[in-house]
Amino acid sequence: MSDGTLEPTPEHRFSFGLWTVGHVGNDPFGEPVREPLDPAEIVRRLGDLGAYGVSFHDDDLVPHGASAQEREAILKRFRSALDETGMVVSMATTNLFKHPVFKDGAFTANDPEVRRYAIAKTLRAIDLGAELGAPTYVFWGGREGVEAYAAKDPRAALDRFRESLDFLAGYVRDRGYPMRFALEPKPNEPRGDTFLPTVGHALAFIASLEHGDMVGLNPEVAHETMAGLSFFHGVAQTIWSGKLFHIDLNAQKIGRYDQDLRFGSEDLKEAFFLVKLLEESGYDGPRHFDARPYRVERGQGVWDFAAGCMRTYLLLAQRARQYAQDGEIQEALAEAGAPDLARPTVGPYTPDAAEELKRAAFDPEALGRRGYRNERLDQLVVELLLGARG
Amino acid sequence: MSDGTLEPTPEHRFSFGLWTVGHVGNDPFGEPVREPLDPAEIVRRLGDLGAYGVSFHDDDLVPHGASAQEREAILKRFRSALDETGMVVSMATTNLFKHPVFKDGAFTANDPEVRRYAIAKTLRAIDLGAELGAPTYVFWGGREGVEAYAAKDPRAALDRFRESLDFLAGYVRDRGYPMRFALEPKPNEPRGDTFLPTVGHALAFIASLEHGDMVGLNPEVAHETMAGLSFFHGVAQTIWSGKLFHIDLNAQKIGRYDQDLRFGSEDLKEAFFLVKLLEESGYDGPRHFDARPYRVERGQGVWDFAAGCMRTYLLLAQRARQYAQDGEIQEALAEAGAPDLARPTVGPYTPDAAEELKRAAFDPEALGRRGYRNERLDQLVVELLLGARG
Amino acid sequence: MSDGTLEPTPEHRFSFGLWTVGHVGNDPFGEPVREPLDPAEIVRRLGDLGAYGVSFHDDDLVPHGASAQEREAILKRFRSALDETGMVVSMATTNLFKHPVFKDGAFTANDPEVRRYAIAKTLRAIDLGAELGAPTYVFWGGREGVEAYAAKDPRAALDRFRESLDFLAGYVRDRGYPMRFALEPKPNEPRGDTFLPTVGHALAFIASLEHGDMVGLNPEVAHETMAGLSFFHGVAQTIWSGKLFHIDLNAQKIGRYDQDLRFGSEDLKEAFFLVKLLEESGYDGPRHFDARPYRVERGQGVWDFAAGCMRTYLLLAQRARQYAQDGEIQEALAEAGAPDLARPTVGPYTPDAAEELKRAAFDPEALGRRGYRNERLDQLVVELLLGARG
Amino acid sequence: MSDGTLEPTPEHRFSFGLWTVGHVGNDPFGEPVREPLDPAEIVRRLGDLGAYGVSFHDDDLVPHGASAQEREAILKRFRSALDETGMVVSMATTNLFKHPVFKDGAFTANDPEVRRYAIAKTLRAIDLGAELGAPTYVFWGGREGVEAYAAKDPRAALDRFRESLDFLAGYVRDRGYPMRFALEPKPNEPRGDTFLPTVGHALAFIASLEHGDMVGLNPEVAHETMAGLSFFHGVAQTIWSGKLFHIDLNAQKIGRYDQDLRFGSEDLKEAFFLVKLLEESGYDGPRHFDARPYRVERGQGVWDFAAGCMRTYLLLAQRARQYAQDGEIQEALAEAGAPDLARPTVGPYTPDAAEELKRAAFDPEALGRRGYRNERLDQLVVELLLGARG
Numbered sequence A, B, C, D: 001m002s003d004g005t006l007e008p009t010p011e012h013r014f015s016f017g018l019w020t021v022g023h024v025g026n027d028p029f030g031e032p033v034r035e036p037l038d039p040a041e042i043v044r045r046l047g048d049l050g051a052y053g054v055s056f057h058d059d060d061l062v063p064h065g066a067s068a069q070e071r072e073a074i075l076k077r078f079r080s081a082l083d084e085t086g087m088v089v090s091m092a093t094t095n096l097f098k099h100p101v102f103k104d105g106a107f108t109a110n111d112p113e114v115r116r117y118a119i120a121k122t123l124r125a126i127d128l129g130a131e132l133g134a135p136t137y138v139f140w141g142g143r144e145g146v147e148a149y150a151a152k153d154p155r156a157a158l159d160r161f162r163e164s165l166d167f168l169a170g171y172v173r174d175r176g177y178p179m180r181f182a183l184e185p186k187p188n189e190p191r192g193d194t195f196l197p198t199v200g201h202a203l204a205f206i207a208s209l210e211h212g213d214m215v216g217l218n219p220e221v222a223h224e225t226m227a228g229l230s231f232f233h234g235v236a237q238t239i240w241s242g243k244l245f246h247i248d249l250n251a252q253k254i255g256r257y258d259q260d261l262r263f264g265s266e267d268l269k270e271a272f273f274l275v276k277l278l279e280e281s282g283y284d285g286p287r288h289f290d291a292r293p294y295r296v297e298r299g300q301g302v303w304d305f306a307a308g309c310m311r312t313y314l315l316l317a318q319r320a321r322q323y324a325q326d327g328e329i330q331e332a333l334a335e336a337g338a339p340d341l342a343r344p345t346v347g348p349y350t351p352d353a354a355e356e357l358k359r360a361a362f363d364p365e366a367l368g369r370r371g372y373r374n375e376r377l378d379q380l381v382v383e384l385l386l387g388a389r390g
Helices: A039-049 A068-085 A112-131 A154-175 A199-206 A221-226 A231-240 A268-280 A300-325 A327-335 A338-342 A351-359 A364-368 A374-385 B039-049 B068-085 B112-131 B154-175 B199-206 B221-226 B231-240 B268-280 B300-325 B327-335 B338-342 B351-359 B364-368 B374-385 C039-049 C068-085 C112-131 C154-175 C199-206 C221-226 C231-240 C268-281 C300-325 C327-335 C338-342 C351-359 C364-368 C374-385 D039-049 D068-085 D112-131 D154-175 D199-206 D221-226 D231-240 D268-280 D300-325 D327-335 D338-342 D351-359 D364-368 D374-385
Strands: A014-017 A053-057 A088-093 A136-140 A180-184 A215-217 A287-289 B014-017 B053-057 B088-093 B136-140 B180-184 B215-217 B287-289 C014-017 C053-057 C088-093 C136-140 C180-184 C215-217 C287-289 D014-017 D053-057 D088-093 D136-140 D180-184 D215-217 D287-289
Touching: A014 A300, A039 A053, A039 A068, A039 A300, A088 A112, A112 A154, A112 B351, A112 B364, A154 A180, A154 A199, A154 B231, A154 B338, A154 B351, A180 A199, A199 A215, A199 A231, A199 B199, A199 B231, A221 A231, A221 A268, A231 A268, A231 B154, A231 B199, A268 A300, A268 A374, A268 D268, A287 A300, A300 A327, A300 A374, A300 D374, A327 A338, A327 A374, A338 B154, A351 B112, A351 B154, A364 B112, A374 D300, B014 B300, B039 B053, B039 B068, B039 B300, B088 B112, B112 B154, B154 B180, B154 B199, B180 B199, B199 B215, B199 B231, B221 B231, B221 B268, B231 B268, B268 B300, B268 B374, B268 C268, B287 B300, B300 B327, B300 B374, B300 C374, B327 B338, B327 B374, B374 C300, C014 C300, C039 C053, C039 C068, C039 C300, C088 C112, C112 C154, C112 D351, C112 D364, C154 C180, C154 C199, C154 D231, C154 D338, C154 D351, C180 C199, C199 C215, C199 C231, C199 D199, C199 D231, C221 C231, C221 C268, C231 C268, C231 D154, C231 D199, C268 C300, C268 C374, C287 C300, C300 C327, C300 C374, C327 C338, C327 C374, C338 D154, C351 D112, C351 D154, C364 D112, D014 D300, D039 D053, D039 D068, D039 D300, D088 D112, D112 D154, D154 D180, D154 D199, D180 D199, D199 D215, D199 D231, D221 D231, D221 D268, D231 D268, D268 D300, D268 D374, D287 D300, D300 D327, D300 D374, D327 D338, D327 D374
Parallel strands: A014 A053, A014 A287, A053 A088, A088 A136, A136 A180, A180 A215, B014 B053, B014 B287, B053 B088, B088 B136, B136 B180, B180 B215, C014 C053, C014 C287, C053 C088, C088 C136, C136 C180, C180 C215, D014 D053, D014 D287, D053 D088, D088 D136, D136 D180, D180 D215
Antiparallel strands: none
């Protein structure tokens, strides 16, 4: 997808949430530090930087409690900005976490009336997303969890989560919207423990859905990394399962509050293998940034942040192409036996194959003496990243 | 399952790996501190303590390289101990991590010959397990991972993992062994990152298998906890998915090396909800302890450790029964709305139901003013645990 | 200090920050869910529950921007409540984290004018604390850190931190306020990395101060636990160093956002050893709760939370007394050799002592065969906690 | 110290522990995979690669239980290798963790005889270090900790730790050895919790020692990183305190078992700021690598590993020089106000200065509107690291 240039263009399919560059900088201990930005202005500024699309929560675009007239005015201004810039709405989602009504959960709130409200709000937000052409609808269950284990039977919570998604998928199919769902897992924060904490748990859950074929994942760097899990491996398993429908790019340190840092600003090696995987796997969806400028930024600093996300992605994509053409790296891969992992081991089961294997003579001592020179291979990767390989 | 007594009996279905009480106490920085124990002695000692069964890796019972005669003598002695004590073999598994041959992986080793050897070794170990009546066969892919990301395409690794399990399941079915498989996920250690790092990832993977119906999970407290994930929620999702085939009980602090501590020795609240879930869910498999005595133990200390695992389980089961009968706790559950989570929210999708929801008048401000008194509920749990509720 | 009762009384010296029960429930993803409480009401409600004191940030009591008249009215109302209830102001501190002016730090802000403002604000807040009789003044450097390493030389930051504390200590001495300082370390959040991240770093820093004798620590459960460090050991080293001037009690899971949970609601074993240490060490300062009610609480739930903090403390203090009188536990301590750690090993250095040691015959193999039965000891602690030891 | 070349030379002061390249690859789940290397061979191979020195535990060089004759033969061979290659012994230390005798601790073992043995062993090992010219003697208290909190009063443990170090420092002074001590903190592993878990705790402890002036730190990347603490900041505070006596370089992911990975193979940004700090701070001690080759390595892979450690250090040192000369980076530093942090804020306390500050008019709203453009600054660092800045 990336073509060697370091200037972002719409072909690179970079998108940003309105809430990212638009984040006002509040945190658990601090007040806002930036003024809200008009969605139309965000579209224009991101368009100038070479982005392809924007995404939003319903309330990012049309504030909670806006009148029908206000709604129309907002949408008109927003559409104009899209038309002028050629930007698209690459994804839409529902804010089911900000208002006090969702403090105990949305689809898994203990109060059935809250659950019904959450579904109703999502139905309307799906309509808004469809109206604006969003091909993907994301579900982040930020409040679907607990601090006090006793308060929710987690099996009942999964029942309710499934019921809600089945209902909403039914709606999308019924309306004929060309839209797929993408679940976004997260282990904790703002709840003590969240249901569907990792890409694995969410993938497994999808298999239980009535319309599981239209449901995939939206993995986020920060969320898997909080739990110390390999995001590269998590995305690879998602792709392997045919379920990478969208992706949230940012950066994060392990074992910390949700940092949502500029893409590539932590763990360059992990970011490199992620970009390489996305570029080589045929994934053609948005490269979506779900990050926030540092709280010390104002004005230009916000756009520095956005430009940095894209630029680092392009730099890493460039390194990925270089990797593929680097003879020494390819030789080290061969010495590590990496290509041999693609070869079948035994093929499908047959009684004869089993007998043959059981009778075969192996020399484990000799096999154990092979050296794989992974240190050399990894060192070459580090030097490639550091720009020290020509 | 537990009946009020604090004396373990076979009805409680407590089992231990031979490698647990038999662990010689070596660690990355230290030499063994205890002598190996004979499997038959372990069976007798555990039987005396009230256990129900033992489990083993092939090499725990029959050391790598033993002659056919030695194998027979060992098995005879082991069977005698089982017969005398009434203990059963509750699970068997393969050691695919100790020998240098597996340093780069077993089913996902880059060298196809190593992969073939791993499958062959497992075939023989399955025979051994079947011969001794093990109803469950566990797969822990301890070496299935990497330190250097470049060395393995994780998608190819999943292909090989699947191929191996399909082959082995084919074998078990072909032989007609009354045996199911249970995958045991772990995020890292001894590899930098392991494939199938959590119960979620493993559950999702099972859905891709040819004989997925005979494959479930063996979740382990320490492994999910290392990543800071809720083990209680993980086991609940496993049960919800119909896949709790076995369980490994121990204790662990978050974000640390694999500690394999005595069950209940960390996070009593999590341990309580786990025991409550196992006791109330209808799970009737072994309560299997995969833990190790502290390295400062010798002799009696080892059996203190084993007795402690069982006793804490029984104490927590007792507390779970008390919880169900505690009027104030039940009232607090009602005030938190916990029982209402079991009620359907909207039922299956119909166009009318969707329209009705979209037209319904909600009062989110009023709904948001409800207080759930989870603090009181959780405090009652803490006081129950502390034995301060009568 | 605790005397067996489970009813809190002022003699137990329980105190709460105004910002704890007064927290309105906003978080990074959610709006406030509770209305602000008047400080005087907080004093009365806490007094009713048996608390001894309250603490505050300057802005908790007198909002930023209040006029002199407003200030007087607030203070009058607050003093009346104190007088009526007999509650005291047990600690005061400065809010140097909420306003945008502090987004880049306070004492370590890069802008010298911000640093000067931070010191000026603290001078006024110290006057307020002194006026209300606060014997301890706490410094939590919540914004003293960075996300971008390049932005601050950490050595210069330590210079500025020291300069500020030296200046402020000079002021307190000059005014003759009977007040000591207590530093509160935290590893991260809201900044990516905070200077003085642990009790260790802060203790070491104090040794560099001009008036280090009047500066000690205010360790917080959640802060050390976020980094997976032993809070029990951290407080013990603080006491050992003569620097436990104040303490912040709450609960937290390792490797997560700052949870500030109800005291005792996580890791009961750690909480037990902490209470035991405080009770037995002669520490006579406040047992100060720096926690927040869950976001699902309203009204009574807030006071449930406060009562729960105190009650669990008293229950654990009761268990500590029981521990001291439990013959089997004392026997297990002896078998573990615990009392022998208090005996000197060699005494002060002399050449003769060294020669004698070097010539002494040791039998490490025999010494290595000793078993310490720590499993039994720890199991007894677990059973004590579970209320299962009579 | 580094001069632009990427070829290691003794002037770069790179050193390695004998136990690093000599590690046989055992881990908690696996047997050794490599044969032991003769110390003399290690010296020669490292000398060939451009290293400056080696370090050792007493038992690395002279195995536990060697006869006097064996000792002489070993030392002779080792000295010859040093003489031939010009390599030096840059540090020595004691193995107080491997043998079962130390399973309950060494200086803080509960058994006084074990403590005496630990001191005696260290006295002899100090003699060996002195004989071979080691200027620094390292203390890593790997076993000084607990799993069961009850087993050791942490204050008594600190007493014993202090007593031991005072005795040993007395010995070194008495003998007139030109040797300093360096404490190496670690939060956990192989013990559940270790005393002196971070650089902060160890720095604070040193202030309590009789001969604290001759005691400093040996911080290790992996150890601070396990706890998620900033190693860059930790080393900076150590330097600020005048206590950086030695350093252990390697790599590690947060919240995991002790990985001891090749230097620079994780978190390139942290590694960069560390190298920059070491190079610019005037630290002139060894750049000591305490890491291990991956377990998949044999033969050449071991030396790939050693060469990679040094090469990445030199590459990062090169980037640090480039940083200092990069005009745009320097401009961004100025815009972030970084140089202003070096300016005093208020100077020493005077009553007039305090009054002036309290009367000064500040405009916090205006100060709060400043943007620091740290995103741009950090992005420039990332691009510098990626070799994308000319």
